Amino acid sequence: MKKLIKVFFVIGIILFLLVIWYAYNHQLCQNPTQLKQFIHRFGWYAPVVFTMIQIIQPILPIIPGGMSDVVGVVVFGKIIGVLYASVGLIIGEVILFILVRHYGRSFVLSILSEKNLPRLDKLIQLGNKHTIWMLIIVFLMPFGPDDLACLAAGFTNISFKDYLRTIILFKPLSVAIHCYLLLDVFKMVKIN
DSSP states (O other): OHHHHHHHHHHHHHHHHHHHHHHHHTTTTTOHHHHHHHHHTTGGGHHHHHHHHHHHTTTSOOSOTTHHHHHHHHHHOHHHHHHHHHHHHHHHHHHHHHHHHHHTHHHHHHHSOGGGHHHHHHHHHHHHHHHHHHHHHHHHSTTOOHHHHHHHHHTSSOOHHHHHHHHHHHHHHHHHHHHHHHHHHHHHTTOO
């Protein structure tokens, strides 16, 4: 399983680099209007593809944290972009939670680097006492370790129902907070 995940990760990185190269060569990153036009050329399945990328993101993070969310906001608008990003991430984090519950530490070791294990263990210890509060705090922190907290939650005694309720209520806030912060930063440094 670990080799398969690494293969998917490498393929994801290669695809991500190809997309960046294409976007740079076609000036999609410098001009949001061109980016919107490019993505909207895919028609009705543009939101589906975007949502699928978001679903994969918590499990195999191939795009730097939050960047795909920002693309969603730029392309689909502030409200719909956050909605699409949130739906995909919620589904991905539910899958992540189920995989941790089913496969345990062996799954986590296949997707997480050694350097993040101490952070995961700290979140598990915190989560054993206050899982819901740990998730809420991490979700409301701009650029907090959301996916790591969801991994940790899978090791705690939180019920699936409470986990689902918490991420449905707070993940959209998390996405909106970091998207709008990143967009403001991009405006300040004039990366439009």
